[in-house]
Amino acid sequence: MSDPSKHVVSEKDGTFYLEVLGQGYVLVKVPGKEYKYATTGGEQTFILSERALVDNTGFSEKNSISKTQAISSVHSDFLSQFNDNSVWQSLYGTLPGLTVLQQLGWNATPTLYMRGGATFSGKAPLIIVDGFVRGVDKLSMEEVESVSVLKDGAATALYGAQGANGVIVFTTKRGAYKTRNVEVDYKFGLGLPWDMPSFVDAATYAYAMNEALVNDGLPKRYTDREIDAFRSGKYPELYPDVDWMDVGLRDFTTNHQFGVSFNGGGDNVRYYTYINYQNGLGLLKNTDLNEKYSTQMRKNKLSARVNLDLDLTKSTRITLNLFGNLGEDHTPSTGSPVAGFYKVPSSAFPIKTESGHWGASDKIKSNPVADVADVGYSNSYSRELQSDIRLKQDFSRWVKGLSAEVAVAYDNRAVFRESNKKTYSYEVLVPVLDDTSGEILSVSRNVFGEDKSLTYSSSLSGQRMSSTLEGRISYDRTIRKHGINTAVIYRQESSVPLGKAATRKYQSMMILGTYNYADRYIFDLVANYYGSSVLPKGDRFDLYPAVSVAWVVSNENFLNNCATIDLLKLRLSYGRSGFNSFGYDLDQQYYTGGNGYYFTSSNKEYGGMKLDVLPVKDLTSQLSERGNVGLDISLFSSLSVTMDVFHERRSRILQSAGSLYSSVLGTTTSQKCDGMVDAMGGDGAINYKGNLGEFRYNLGGSFSFVTTEVKQYHSNVEETYTSKIGKRLGQFFGLEAIGFFQDEEDIKTSPKQTFSAVQPGDVKYKDQNGDKKINSNDFRAFGYSTLMPEIYYGINIGFAWRNIGLDMQFQGTGNYSAVLKKSGVYQPMSGGANLSEWYWSENVRWTENTKQTANLPRLTTLANQNNTEDSTFWLADASYFTLRNVYLYYNLPQKLYEKMKLSGLQIYLKGENLFRIDKIKYSNPDHIGALYPDMRMLYAGINIKF
Amino acid sequence: MDKFKLAFFIVLSSFVISCEDLRFGDAFLEKPAGNEDNLDSVFARKVNAEQALVAVYATLPDFYSGQLSGNEFLESLTDLNNTSRDAGAVPKLYYSGQLTSSAAQGQLRFNYTSGGWPGIRKAWIFIENVDRVPDMTVEEKNIRKAEAKLIMAIHYFDMLRSFGGIPWVGRSYKPGDDMSDFHRMTVEETVGKITGLLDEAAYYLPWTTSSLDDGRMTKAAAMALKVRVLLFVASPLFNDDTPYMSGQAADELLVWYGNKDNRRWQDAVDAAEAFLEELKLRGGYALVDTGNPREDFRKAYFNRGNGEVLISTRARAKYPKGKNDDEAFFFATNDFGNANTTLDYVDMFQMSNGDEFDWNNPAHASYPFFDVNGDPVRDPRLYESVTVNGDDYQGRKAALWIGGVDRPTDAKTKTLAASGFCMRKFRQDIYSAAGKFYSFPYLRLPEIYLSYAEALNECGRSEEAYEYLNKVRRRVRMPDIEENSLTKEELREAILRERALEFGYEEVRFYDLVRWKREDIFKKKLRGLDIVSKDKGKTFEYRQFEIPVARCWQGAGWSPKWYLCPFPISEINKKHGLIQNPGW
Known part of the structure; x- marks a missing residue:
């Protein structure tokens, strides 16, 4: 190795021949x-x-030496441990800089923020699959080779006016030369709802209702006899006690996931094929009332992928990717009718009345069981094709290092929805009581609604056609110690969804340049001239430049022989990218139809035309300017550390300027491109691998800290502390709760609370500005952001001993706030809402007797605006620590599977969301308001390699 | 292999071309085709320019405009009507006293942010651009511009009587214009601007319109509105020795003139005389009077193009067809209690012979509405303004006794006729209004007569006032009030009462009480009437009751701040020079 320029490229099978002189x-x-x-x-x-x-930017691959940008990647070896029917399950806390927050629901996908999502709205990162803008919802993690997050200005500049929110690049697997592998994987899954609230029984509800009514100064609703009747169950029709959660929801759901992959290749062809089938059932009970159809929620998905690489000649390569997906989503026609089971009090009405009608009441006119069982069903059928083809021609024969590529992608997706709906009849029962004795004299029975037969309807509910055309010319050559890699890339994208105003087109002309001196000093340059169709004509293009440099210290001569340091590298980058999420023609002012008017004695209607909102002056894309300093260290061939510190300024954010202009202008005033947000923080990852004999282990973690500060935001506030400027994005603002009003005297002597009339037992607030009034001027910042945590981290621990292994992924958040608003659970009774045990028995509500110890306000049946205002009372610490994923496997001994003519056989168990430490009872801190239960998942599976 | 390559290139390029008809640069980034009518194209053709003016008309106020959220009547803030609902702005913000400057504007009796300004802007855009239209004559343009100015004046006046002096917007603003200073004009300046607009409009407008132009603004409308404006500002709210309430806005003369000057009454007299002279000269307008008082009165407010309505506004095409009809938009809330007429209003209507109604008079008290033969005994306008027990109603007799069809219980809240009465104006018995053309009589001829009478009385020409007061009474065949039989104060009260009788539910009473600062009437506890029938509607007993719905200003909670509206705090915080009204 006296001559570093002496190098040789291996054959495809990995063999190479190198003449070495002397020791080295x-x-x-x-x-x-x-x-x-x-x-x-x-x-x-x-x-x-x-x-x-490698790290994949969607345009090129970067390795640990050549990378000058801040990019974090995770690869299939890790991803395959925790793969699930959602690609996101293994990404919680995995990639530093990417915040993934769980959402609950039948079809929920997590909320994503890249380094703080430093804009007012539209924070979702751009998602790229195999180089093109695409959805990943139908993808299986099994077919993904790597996921890279582009975080700094140098990396996001590649995506111009789509890049500012960060980019997540998915790269699917490809075949290998001269191999053939077949892998079959099947797993069976059980979903177990957890962390669900429980609600009080009917007698308690009736008792509490009386208490609430008395609090409200209204007559009691139930006599003691009636409360007894609820308790005794003597009249189950008139005084029912229905545990709706138990009646309506199963204790578990099931699903099956099956996948087969074929991958391999010959001398000139490589292929990767993956077929995936999944199905899953929902949580509902009472779904088989009708013989002809079930109303259980059900999902089926069948997808197939073919990734081909063809070497037409030594210098010509074609890459072809095809992905198709067929999906079916079957639900009751009411959609996901889980909410009813939370909302209906157990005393409200029986499931069915004696006459065979569904039960319901004057106030709650739908029966949650009937909403599942007797409403018909609806189906969504989705079809999707993602296709792309890329031709690469190497012109080294003429100019060494010169090559050209042309690529086309065409995707099409449609969702067709049909429904077969019906209505049902319900009966409202009201007992007529004797005034004095309280005996039931008779029952008034009224049937409402009609029990109709199914009516069919169908529609195209979603569609998207997108196409991308890309061409590039590259020059890549290393002459002695000087490596030069440049490319000129032209790209145009078009996306046409349902609804013509949603069409978006982008076009970019980009120059990339890299200079590499002996793998020690690397300079990268991006100049991206990027146009968006929504920008004003003649001014649609912006230049997004970026520079980044890396110094690979470990390749310096003075460290060359240091065996402990595998890699020591410093990175520095600055770059710009943009984002525009607004509609067309904001810069134009058009006449649109206005209200008409009636002239003539025969009352003829004349159409009106009115000038639309004022145009936006200097309409432009948001500008993100990011600076990043990074450090990569790799030691002892076992420990690797990456750390980045960054600052982003997002400016020119389009925002409402209504607060600037007087209403006397008489029109909706134009928005302005002058919002500004700063985001700053750091993220990093650490991984250690080691072994003690046959015991192998790895420890790793990722950590992100990001805080945001609103710099420019238009709002009119009387008190400076109510201003959002200088605060985090999504910062909680609320009143400061200082206890409960204890008596009328207390109310009289306290500042007047103006939200609704107050009485003892209502929440009392602090007068922040001393004006003796509690109103919108008394809201101030408390806690942290309710949108996203400042601290987001993941911890991976893996052990393997002989054939047995265990991998675990923990994830946590910190500096994170939530507001406890969930009707029936945290805010019960008012407007007929349910009453949770949390409110009733696990905490102390305010009553005359408990006023000293109460930690919840009095019960009320009315809408109590005063108590439900955002305040520190409902503010909760949303930080949590959870075990996201567990993977326990056993590889059968080689002797055994070889006897079966297999090349590998594994059985495994997986678990998701197995436990969580948090401070919020009965809710997932990431998604407080959701009524769809949080699910624990357990899988048992088998993996066979042929 | 080369052949294969060539074939591949062909396939690839055809793929490229077929899925994208190849365009580059700005051509590729062109947005999808859509509406692109702009200022230039609209004012390039008469037919479009006319549509721009139609949109100005569409901003005119409407009696059921939802200015008060929840389809509440402005009359519910007066002694004429009560809402017994618990929803809507009147009970929640006004009666409760919870109204503050941070209340949502859409709920208030006048929406400052969207009530007048959009119409003014649209009017300016029309005025500024109509001269460009090639296929309109100068005369046409002048008339249309004058219409726009008159509508602007209506908006300005509606704001003047709700807020006092307001900012002047003298053109349509474009982005980039200086928009930093929109301070309030004084009351005097505001009045000057409004009367200026009206004079300009009157100069070009025709006195009457053809039936083709029915509904458009006229010279008569401009001159009549001027009378209303000058009468309002001559009244003590603005024209007095002291402001109605002290504060910065009062100090800067934004909510009053700063002194009391009787010449302001004379201005109102002059404006009325100008109108009446023109009327005498040109004719075209008269009270509906066919000798059938009750029907005449109904037609007078209900029918469009009747020669009596001087300004009508037409936000809708027709009255809804019926209670359960899809179109039954605004009458629905009547059933929940927004149209409970008070007994105080009902008692204002005299006996048909001109005697005051008196519950202590046994003859009156036993047959307050109809005599033993079922004939009406009161001022005919009572029966057209208020549905009273025993009147014809939906093809039967109105049964407003407790237990009767129209008042099933004695509930005092949230029901139709909780006061024992229900509004009849506009609504009629629902079926007779259903499907008829809709318009709101913003300004009727009798108001000019009564305004003239009132101004004359204030100017010391009381003896001339009686004629105009009696003109209005004669149409409904009520006996004259004998000339010079009343003192100045008595005559003023008589005129104010006549206005209440004539214009119930036409949004006149509230402003009369405000401009005369009638604290005494605002504070009054109001009454309803329980009608008890032991024989299912044959004979009745009448029991007055005090309406239990409390208004915060009745009694000790009174504050003169209620005369004018608060400006929204969000507007004040914009710091363009807006000064808040006293008390808010």
């Missing part, structure tokens, strides 16, 4: 990694311990 070492480079081996002379075999791990 061979440096084996694969993308992302380098291995040093001392020469022994003669034929040598080098076994590379790991697969090459």
Whole structure:
């Protein structure tokens, strides 16, 4: 290795021939990694311990040396441990800088923020699959080779006016030359709802209702006899006690996931094929009332992928990717009718009345069981095709290092929805009581609604056609110590969904340049001239430049022989990117139809035309300017650390300027492109791998801290502390609760609370500005942001001993706030809402007797605006620590599977969301208001390799 | 292999071309085709320019406009009507006293942010651009511009009587214009601007319109509105020795003139005389009077193009067809109690012979509405303004006794006729109004007569006032009030009462009480009437009761701040020079 310029490229099978003079070492480079081996002379075999791990920007691959940007990646070796029917399940806390927050619901996908999502709205990162803007909802993690997050200005500049919110690049697997692998995987899943609230029984509800009514100064609703009747169950029709959660929801759901992959290749062709089938059932009971159809929620998905690489000649390669998906989503026609089971008090009405009608009441006119069982069903059928083809021609024959590529992608997706709906009849029962004795004299029975037969309707509920055309010319050559890699890329994208105003087109002309001096100093330059169709004509293009540099200290001569340091590298970058999420023609003012008027004695209507809202002056895309400093360290071939510190300024955010202009202008005033948000923080990852004999272990973690500060935001506030400026995005603002009013005297002597009339037992607030009034001027910042945590981290622990292994992924958040608003659970009774045990028995509500110890306000049946205002009373610490994923596996001994003519056989168990430590009872801190239950998942599976 | 390559290139390029008809640069980024009518194209053709003016008309106020959220009547803030609902702005913000400057504007009796300004802007855009229209004559343009100015004046006046002096917007604003200073004009300046607009409008407008232009603004409308404006500002709210309430806005003369000057009454007299002279000269307008008082009175407010309505506004095409009809938009709330007429209003209507109604008079008290033969005994306007027990109603007799069809219980809240009465104006018995053309009589001829009478009385020409007061009474065949039989104060009261009788539910009473600062009437506890029938509607007993719905200003909670509306705090915080009204 006296001559570093002496290098050779291996054959496809990995063999190479190198003439070495004297003693030295061979440096084996694969993308992302380098291995040093001392020469022994003669034929040598080098076994590379790991697969090459690269970062994919969607335009090119970067390895640990050539990367100058802040990009975090995770690869299939990790992803496959925790894969699930959602690609997001293994990404909680996995990629530093990417905040993934769980959402609950039948079809929920998590909320994503990249480094704080530094804009007012529309914070979702851009998602790229195999180089093109695409959805990943139908993808299986099994077919994904890597996921990279582009975080800094240098990386996001590649995506111009779509890049400012960060970019998540999914890359699917590809075949390998001269191999053939078949893998079959099946797993059975059980979903177990957890962390669900429980509600009081009917007698308690009736008793509490009386208490609430008395509090409200209204007559009691139930006599003691009636409360007894609820308790005794003597008249189950008139005084029912229905545990709706138990009646309506199953204790578990089931699902099946089956996948087969074929991958391999010959001399000129490589292929990767993956077929995936999944189905899953919902949580509902009472779904088989009708013989002809079930109303259980059900999902089916069948997808297939073919990724082909063809080497037409030595210099011509074609890449072809096809992905197709067929999906069916079946639900009752009411959608996801889980809410009813939370909302209906157990005393409200029986499931069915004696006459066979569904029960309901004057106030609650629908029966939650009937909303599942007797409403018909609806189906959504989705079909999706993602296709792209890329041709790469190497022109090295004429100019060494010159190549050209052209690529086309065409995706099409449609969702067709049909429903077969019906209505049902319900009966309202009201007992007529004797005034004095309280005996039931008779029952008034009234049937409402009609029990109709199914009516059919159908519609195209979603559609998207997108196409991308890309061409590029690249020049990539290393002359002695000087590596030069430049490319000119032209790209145009068009996305046409249902509804013509949603059409978006983008176009970019980009120059990329890299200069690499001996793998020590690397300079990257991006100049992206990027146009968006929503911007004003003639001014649609912006230039998004970026520069980034890296200094690979470990490749300096003075560290060359240091065996402990595998990699020591400093990175520095600055870059711009943009974002525009607004509609067309904001810069134009058009006449649109206005209200008409009636002239003439025969009352003829004349159409009106009115000038629309004022145009936006200087309409432009949001501008993100990001600076990033990074450090990559790799030691002892076992420990790797990456750390980044960044600052982002997002400016030119389009925002309402209504607060600037007087209403006397008489029109909706134009918005202004002058919002500004700063985001700053740091993120990093650490991984350690080691072994003690046959016991192998790894420890790793990712950590992100990001805080945001609103710099420019238009609002009119009387008190400076109510201003959002200088605060976090999504900062909680509320009144400061200082206890409960204890008596009328207390109310009289306290500042007047103006939200609704107050009485003892209502929440008392602090007068922040001393004006003796509690109103909108008394809201101030408390806690943290309710949108996203400042601290977001993940911890991975893995053990393997012989054939058995256990991998665990923990994830947590910190500096995170939530507001406890959930009708029936945290805010019960008012407007006929349910009453939770949390409110009733686990805490102390305010009553005359408990006024000293109460920690919840009095019960009320009315809408109590005063108590439900945002305040510190409902503010909760949303930080949590959870075990997201567990993977326990056993690889059958080689002897055994070889006997079965297999090349691998594994059985495994997986678990998701198994436990969580948090401070909020009965809710997932990431999604407080959701009524769809949080689910624990358990899987048992088998994986066979042929 | 080369052949294969060539074939591949062909396939690839056809793929490229077929899925994208290839365009580059701005051509590729063109937005999908859609509406692109702009200022230039609209004012390039008469037919479009006319539509721009139609949109100005569409901003005119409407009696059921939802200015008070929840389809509440402005009359519910007066002694004429009560709402017994618990929803809507009147009970929640006004009666409760919870109204503050941060209340949502859409709920208030006048929506400052969207009530007048959009119409003014649309009018300015029309005025500024109509001269460009090639296929309109100068005369047409002048008339249309004058219409726009008159509508602007209506908006300005509606704001003047709700807020006092307001900012002047003298053109339509574009982005980039200086929009930093919109301070309030004084009352005097505001009045000057409004009368200026009206004079300009009157100059070009025709006195009457053809039936083709029915509903458009006229010279008569402009001159009549001027009378209303000058009468309002001559009244003591603005024209007095002291402001109605002290505060910065009062100090800066934004809510009063700063002194009391009787010439302001004379201005109102002059405006009325100008109108009446023109009327004498040109004719075209008269009270509906066919000798059938009750029907005449109904037609007078209900029918469009009747020669009596000087300004009508037409936000809707027709009255809803019926209670359960899809179109039954605004009458629905009547059933929940927004149209409970008070007994105080009913008692204002005299006996048909001109005697005052008196519950202590046994003859009156036993047959307050109809005599033993079922003939009406009161001022005919009572029966057209208020549905009273025993009147014809939906093809039967109104049964407003407790237990009767129209008042099933004695509930005092949230029901139709909780006061024992229900509004009849506009609504009629629902079926007779259903499907008829809709319009709101913003300003009727009798108001000019009564305003003239009132101004004359204040100017010391009381003896001339009686003629105009009696003109209005004669149409409904009520006996004259004998000339010079009343003192100045008595005559003023008589005129104010006549206005209440004539214009119930036409949004006149509230402003009369405000401009005369009638604290005494606002504070009054109001009454309803329980009608008890032991024989299912044959004979009746009458029991007055005090309406239990409390208004915060009745009694000790009174504050003169209620005369004018608060400006929204969000507007004040914009710091363009807006000064809040006293008390808010």
